[in-house]
Amino acid sequence: MSKAPDIYFKGSAEIERDGENRVLFDELELHIPANKITCLLGASGVGKSTILRLIAGLDTGAKFTGEITADDEKAIAPRIAYMAQGGELFPWLSVIDNVMLGAKLRGEKSDETRALDVIDKVGLTSHINKKPTKLSGGEQQRVSLARTLMEDRSIVLLDEPFSALDAKTRSEMQELAGDLLSNHTVLLVTHDPFEAARLGHFIQVMTPQGLEHVEAPKTSPVRADDDDETLACQGRLYRLLRGNAP
Amino acid sequence: MTKTLNALGSALLAILVWQAIVTGFSLPKFILPGPLLVAETMWKSRVIIFDNAIVTIAEVLIGLVLGAMLGAATAINLATSAFARIYIRPILVFSQAVPVFALAPILTLWLGYGIWSKIFMTVLIIYFPVASAFYDGLTRTPKAYLDLAKVMGANNNRLMWHVRIPAALPSLGSGLRLAAVYAPIGAVIGEWVGASKGLGYLMLLANGRAKIDLMFAALFVLAAFTVLLHALVDKGAKRMIKH
Numbered sequence: 001m002s003k004a005p006d007i008y009f010k011g012s013a014e015i016e017r018d019g020e021n022r023v024l025f026d027e028l029e030l031h032i033p034a035n036k037i038t039c040l041l042g043a044s045g046v047g048k049s050t051i052l053r054l055i056a057g058l059d060t061g062a063k064f065t066g067e068i069t070a071d072d073e074k075a076i077a078p079r080i081a082y083m084a085q086g087g088e089l090f091p092w093l094s095v096i097d098n099v100m101l102g103a104k105l106r107g108e109k110s111d112e113t114r115a116l117d118v119i120d121k122v123g124l125t126s127h128i129n130k131k132p133t134k135l136s137g138g139e140q141q142r143v144s145l146a147r148t149l150m151e152d153r154s155i156v157l158l159d160e161p162f163s164a165l166d167a168k169t170r171s172e173m174q175e176l177a178g179d180l181l182s183n184h185t186v187l188l189v190t191h192d193p194f195e196a197a198r199l200g201h202f203i204q205v206m207t208p209q210g211l212e213h214v215e216a217p218k219t220s221p222v223r224a225d226d227d228d229e230t231l232a233c234q235g236r237l238y239r240l241l242r243g244n245a246p
Numbered sequence: 247m248t249k250t251l252n253a254l255g256s257a258l259l260a261i262l263v264w265q266a267i268v269t270g271f272s273l274p275k276f277i278l279p280g281p282l283l284v285a286e287t288m289w290k291s292r293v294i295i296f297d298n299a300i301v302t303i304a305e306v307l308i309g310l311v312l313g314a315m316l317g318a319a320t321a322i323n324l325a326t327s328a329f330a331r332i333y334i335r336p337i338l339v340f341s342q343a344v345p346v347f348a349l350a351p352i353l354t355l356w357l358g359y360g361i362w363s364k365i366f367m368t369v370l371i372i373y374f375p376v377a378s379a380f381y382d383g384l385t386r387t388p389k390a391y392l393d394l395a396k397v398m399g400a401n402n403n404r405l406m407w408h409v410r411i412p413a414a415l416p417s418l419g420s421g422l423r424l425a426a427v428y429a430p431i432g433a434v435i436g437e438w439v440g441a442s443k444g445l446g447y448l449m450l451l452a453n454g455r456a457k458i459d460l461m462f463a464a465l466f467v468l469a470a471f472t473v474l475l476h477a478l479v480d481k482g483a484k485r486m487i488k489h
């Protein structure tokens with residue numbers, strides 16, 4: 001894997017709704033540092049996924065003016081791995097084939113040894129030949145995570161990856177993802193203040209007024225879920241989301 | 247198991263009602279023969295029924311395979327090519343306004359009295375349901391799959407082959423199930439217009455000679471084959487999309 005870059009996002013976006021153009025965000029600047037997890041927190045519909053999708057080069061339905069650059073000035077798109085909320089495992093492929101999907105889609109030779117290694121890291125070795133429907137929600141997200149790691153990309157974009165999981169599984173997945181993605185440039189979009197407080201080296205809260213940087217706890221992620229500072233940070237984030245001063 | 251028993255029960259009920267009507271109204275056998283007579287005729291004429299059934303079954307199977315392949319290829323072509331969507335699709339949709347049955351005489355004129363005019367009729371009748379169901383599936387690939395494939399750097403051909411087609415197989419399955427029911431209709435219509443073999447031909451012949459029992463016997467064999475074909479295609483479709 002190549003060295004992880006810093007990413008700079010700068011620009012404005014408008015979306016058309018009911019025949020009118022509405023500003024989604026204006027002159028927004030977001031710095032996503034290398035080898036760190038940046039959490040982008042916000043309520044639904046505020047445009048946080050739009051930012052992630054713009055970086056990923058996916059269509060958003062929004063009109064974007066601005067630029068997205070890396071500090072090494074190389075192209076961003078070929079260095080991205082992307083993981084979304086769920087449902088994006090292919091039900092007709094086994095666990096191992098899902099993990100090796102990227103190579104297949106690019107017409108490259110699949111590295112099975114590495115796939116097995118990645119699957120081992122997420123603890124699913126005994127399930128490699130199962131179809132996703134035979135797995136629990138948490139196991140499916142482990143496969144997704146394994147596939148994301150398998151891509152061996154230095155930039156990882158996570159769009160609400162754990163929001164469909166139950167509390168226990170979500171907590172476990174946060175720990176696993178935090179450990180395995182430590183040397184990547186990670187952007188994690190979430191609506192869960194606790195997730196941001198636990199996982200973020202940097203936390204940005206997105207509101208209709210724009211981005212607000214919130215100091216993350218001093219300890220390094222993944223933070224214990226009963227850590228005082230983490231809980232205090234969670235409280236600040238909740239107040240911000242609800243439109244109260246922190 | 248319960249399903250099979252229920253089906254048997256309803257078949258038995260239908261036969262009883264049928265017999266009751268025949269007996270109750272004292273219908274002559276050249277109007278409506280009773281189930282017993284039909285069963286007897288089916289056994290007595292088994293050789294002639296079998297000889298004709300083989301021809302119809304061959305027409306249906308060949309037509310089904312060709313029609314399904316042609317329909318699937320069309321769907322993929324429509325899904326990949328904007329040109330095909332703009333210029334070919336309207337023709338396809340319009341062609342559905344033409345009653346395919348009305349074409350049967352022309353097909354016989356063009357392709358002769360042999361099995362090819364019947365196969366072509368079968369192909370015509372199943373082509374559209376297969377193409378349209380599969381095309382529908384191909385255009386409804388879940389957005390999450392497409393997003394993922396795009397970020398992974400898939401080109402259009404691989405996207406089609408590894409993502410869109412597998413994701414659309416359940417739709418193709420629905421199209422094929424419909425096709426399995428329509429295909430025998432196509433073959434029989436072809437035979438009605440002009441043939442010297444086949445169950446459709448046999449029915450017409452029996453009808454003309456007031457051998458209504460034989461006509462019913464042939465009809466039941468055709469229906470049984472259709473049910474069997476549908477079950478087989480259903481099983482195949484389920485296997486194809488087994489997750």
